[in-house]
Amino acid sequence: MSTGTVFMPPRHYLNDGYGIRSWLLTRDHKRIALLYLAAVTLFFFVGGAFAVLIRLELATPAGDFVSDETYNKLFTMHGVMMVFFFLIPSIPATLGNFLVPIMIGAKDLALPKLNLASWYIYILGGLFTLYALIAGGVDTGWTFYTPFSTVSSTTNVIPTALGIFITGFSSILTGLNFIVTIHRMRAPGMTWFRMPLFLWSMYATSLIMVLGTPVLAITILLVAVERLFHFGFFDPRLGGDPVLFQHLFWFYSHPAVYIMVLPSMGVVSELVAAFCRKQVFGYGFVAFASVAIAVLGFLVWGHHMFVAGQSVYSALIFSALSFLVAIPSAVKVFNWTATMYRGSVSWQTPMLYAIGFIGLFTIGGLTGLFLASVGLDVHVTDTYFIIAHFHYIMVGGTLMGYLGGLHYWWPKISGRLYNEFLAKLSAGIIFLGFNLTFFPQFILGYLGMPRRYHAYPPEFQVLNVLSSAGASILGVGYLIPMLYLMWSLRYGKLAGSNPWGAVGLEWTTTSPPPTENFAESPVVTWDAYDYQTTVTVES
Amino acid sequence: MTGHVLPKRIYYTIFAILMFCTLLTVWIAFLDLGPLNTIAALTIAVFKSVLVILFFMHVKYSPRLTWAVVIGSVFWLGILLVLTMGDYLTREWRHYG
């Protein structure tokens, strides 16, 4: 769009202090975002390493690679690391932290000290969990079902539980900070309906973080005290009910899925708009769909318990409510597709990720209908069908959005461009590897292969081998971006303030932005994605 | 600042009502009202907390957003309680000891 001179600004947030203290004691939301980026990347690769070992074990039907005990610890730690330490903080704490203040034209989040505190809390929780790992691991599954977790397991349940409990507060503080910031820090003229859709999705995500996480906190605390003192809340021998744990757990952990995927949806809205150079079709509907998903997401947790012994009536109500979430999700997919109609569609890397997201999320979402349908769920729940479904949502959805967003805003974050060829190549590898890994698992699931199985009947082997092969391709696909993004930090071409020719406040400031985000506080007089009338500013 | 300075009289009045309600709730607990005992206790507790929220916490004089936050929290608590209890009240099986 513009070919104005591209330069590195003399003063930006990255060169505003170099010492270790200038990072570890920073209040700058952009630096905290990078601290989070480093930490979640670490946990992603730790969790990914467990996934590799799991898929290696499952390449043969016999449990011959690791022992059953080890296998159980592997999938538990994979789940715990990925869910609590990667997926939930991934987009909000990195891209969200970086972008929320810039996108609304503010100098920082409303509560910067709290923001830094939330990173330390996250790290502290991570240390507890890593301690549990080093001390011998934990084997309850990331779901911690009672009474197994409270009376039967002999592994490090309490340190892991404490790790999750502590990390929950980092999530709460991030959500709280975003809510306050979006309500109180918007630049003059930045009305709610001028906000980029990423902010709507961040707001909706924050609602879930704030409303759901405390229930997980108390639940996990009860598991810990029950284990320590045998209180009997979840132990039928003492008069408790193990199913109560599941109610409380899923009250958070189902909405948590939306903590993972809503931010990704927000990213995709940004990407589709930027790479079609077009207003997102049905902006208001997409915005409200985010909030609707956040609210409806709290009404459906019982669909995790259709076979768990809850009442038939309860199952039917939860089934009906579950379908309601499908509507706003469908609305979003249709609107993104419609946005491409008569757009100016660029095929740059972030757009490839966005397209990948829409495709994989569509499959993930549609298979969700199979699970919401209670009569069918009975057969496929607790099988690989579930595994495939939620990986399509969390990896196909969240991770594609995360990587797409990371590529889109990387020039803004680092001031430099990455290698476009390698980026496109790895996007393709990830898409293929992902489908090869997880599509066979739908078939395995309907065949009846239960999840969390260390050994399985031999007739399931071929599909499992395909899945393992896909996983190795996927693993390579994730390593490549890591390498070229690191490389670009030093050797990448300078990006300039607006390499994509996109609109949005973040592209009006320098790349990387100054510590105060904007040289002058912006005043907003245009709608989001206004490609027709807004002149993109080149500084 | 945003504050709305209330006359001290209001605080003392609310305090008096709260103290009275505390005595009332104890007194009622010792009457045999059947299931109404629990309802009465909860009604008084709700009444007391509404007073605290409206006056001590100044919500009565706060922007609509604060109202939304308060109502939202009660609403979500309601979701948790209603949908969970919905299962327990409709289970066909019975617990045992």
Add this chain to the structure above:
Amino acid sequence: MPDVTHHPALAHQFDSLAQQSEATTLGMWVFLVTEVLFFGGLFATYAIYRGWYPDAFAAASHELDVTLGAINTAVLITSSLTMALAVHAAQLGQRKALMVFLAVTMILGAAFLGIKSVEYYHKFVEHHIPGPSFQFEIRISPNDGGNPPGKLADVELLKAHVQIFFSLYFVMTGLHAVHMVIGIGIMLVMLWLAWRGTITDEYYSPIEISGLYWHFVDIVWIFLFPLLYLIGRHAH
């Protein structure tokens, strides 16, 4: 209220003290929402087990000291009053009154915790702490059917259910007490801020949001008191 742009308490990311105060107040309210749901999980647990074991809950509730519970309720409500008066004093810039009310609030909070620990001590002496040493002597008939207590055969089961009550009692009041301790810590900081003169009639939002927290903790107790102490009291 005039817009103060260069007030020493104004953080760089805000344009005005008013904006800063609105933001921090909203932040505290949102935090209180998380607290509602945090205790909400416990109230859900309570509701289910009280529905399942009404007799055991009534029998266990009789072991709690209503007088101490009621006194503690009064102490907390009084502390809420002094907290509200502290905010009032802060709004009017009355530094001395503010400090006095904060101090009184703290003392009342400490008194609450003192009374609470006396109750805990009684429970300890009576072996009502759940666990291996838990003991419970049935003083009322769980069926209200006029059976002499000693003749009940399934004392063990009733004991297990009573233990669930006491588990809930200790978790709920324990977490409430933790919040009280944190509250007293906050009051200490506020007292220091007031003493230093940081709190003025222009900048008192720390006092205001501390007050929100304190009142919330009071509200939790307003529910805990009848739910724990006053079950089936009419039976005796």
Add this chain to the structure above:
Amino acid sequence: MDEADADMWKGTPLFPDSASTMAGRVDALYFFLIVVSAFFSVLIAGLIVFYAVKYRRRSPDSVGASFHGGMALELTWTVIPFFITIVIFVWGASVFFAMSRPPDETLNIYVVGKQWMWKFQHLDGQREINELHVPVGRPVKLIMTSEDVIHDVFVPAFRVKADVLPGRYTNIWFQPTKPGRYHLFCAEYCGTRHSGMVGEVVVMDPSEYQTWLSGGAPEGSLASAGARLFQDLACNTCHRPDAQGRGPVLEGLFGKTATLQSGETITVDEAYVRESILNPSARVTAGFQPIMPTFQGLVTEEQLLELVEYVKSLQSLPPVQTR
């Protein structure tokens, strides 16, 4: 499995056996959903690829057309999915209802799960571990409980699954339609050897099943084992058939309605008998004192099942008045 070397896919099923009356119903819903999903997936993917090619950026400065949405379209793709989901919900709910309501006449088999094995007890006394023999064509109801943590009975070929919980009974039912051997999995993670908690359901022709039945059962039927236990635990000193005991008469009681002290009435079913053994004073029959001791910890889950079955078997005696 036969030699599957020649062709990698040989011996690799892509669809499970259908061996119960429920399988067809679940599969029909499954295929319907596949059609719906395929339609929308192809529609979305096709449109995206089509637009991405047709409207690809031709000059670096071009921007997209200016339009922001259309109410008619939005309503269309809100309302159509809504109606589709209603269809799926109603269909799924009707299948689930059928799953949750066993027919009146079922062959009842008791299941106890423990880490990490399945124990089956037939009414005639046969006990099996990790293998369950059932006749073809008869509705079978599994009445299940766990000795430790949560397990889950899952027979893919029957499309049924239910968690097996400690401290209570859950049940599932199925009517096998095809003789054969089918996988039985524990589908709820239960600890170290979870994936070893597997077995087989052997569906037999009725005649073979009869032969199999007559082959085993050295201990006699479940009910007779329960009768012995009833004597050993001295239950018979209070629960006497002549209505002179301190406890209610059990003969003819099962399946009837009993009045409780509280005035409520209750149907005497497995769960109530179980509760009355483990927590006798929870629901005392009107007219009796809560003097029965609890047997919790004194009887195992399997013995409980025998006692329950014994109480159920006391039907043939002349009905005695229950109070």
